[in-house]
């Protein structure tokens with residue numbers, strides 16, 4: 001009995017399911033599958049874990065994107081480029097690989113969906129963690145007159161300050177990269193200014209908007225989620241796509257607990273903010289979101305509007321259905337935060353979500 005349990009450890013079951021799925025979907029022979037499976041089983045029994053081939057890792061990362069219930073941009077899952085940095089050992093090597101990720105993904109504005117995988121969790125511990133929520137993100141400083149910068153970054157900013165970093169104190173200070181290996185003291189690395197592409201916002205016809213000095217960075221590179229593939233957990237596996245305009249214009253710059261810029265925009269537009277019935281927030285949102293899309297475009301930086309993204313998502317669902325695959329989907333995340341009912345996703349009341357591997361999963365804050 002005890003033997004039987006050992007032979008079929010949870011990891012072995014997850015590994016077998018993934019290897020079978022990989023070999024089926026990529027149409028490899030039964031012989032190849034059997035050989036690989038016994039190799040994996042032997043490695044698990046010997047070391048308590050197993051090592052993905054580069055092809056398995058790439059496939060796993062792509063399918064994890066395809067499975068991401070909250071992502072509207074999944075039509076392009078198969079175009080993900082995967083960098084294998086599992087051999088990076090030191091904080092310095094990891095930081096250097098992160099800078100390479102930023103450069104490759106940014107690509108002068110023609111953003112490339114990219115994932116960099118570092119060594120996964122091992123039975124003996126010593127996880128690699130990137131403290132940053134995204135590789136490029138703005139600091140938030142608590143001051144007596146409220147937060148300067150991004151309120152969502154206040155706790156991380158203070159944790160990084162305790163490591164000895166000091167920021168300029170502006171609204172848009174890019175935080176340094178923070179890398180931690182196991183229980184070692186984390187190390188921070190400033191990102192060279194020229195590596196960070198940013199877009200300053202101007203409106204196609206409201207000239208005064210530029211005077212508000214609003215901006216955002218070009219590439220959202222999520223860096224605090226784990227990539228789970230066949231029971232193996234990659235605790236450091238930053239990945240990016242390109243922005244959908246509303247993420248910036250209807251959330252980051254608009255939310256009252258983020259940059260809260262709608263009142264300033266409404267005042268610029270001379271709207272009456274004394275009553276909700278003027279729909280000043282909606283008007284301000286519309287012009288801000290026009291400015292975001294317009295400015296990314298005129299600067300040659302990839303971006304998608306929410307109507308196009310929703311259409312692309314519908315095409316993704318259709319294609320998946322044709323392949324005989326169920327789409328994993330969380331409706332509340334897939335509808336855009338502006339004019340959601342004007343997109344076809346709104347009208348899909350049949351979307352469901354399940355636990356799934358491969359996937360990207362939130363992890364506990366390391367700070």
Ligand code: ARG
Nearest residue numbers: 220241242243244247248252
């Ligand atoms: N919503 C996050 C932000 O505004 C980014 C999440 C990922 N977005 C993406 N388009 N890949 O920074």
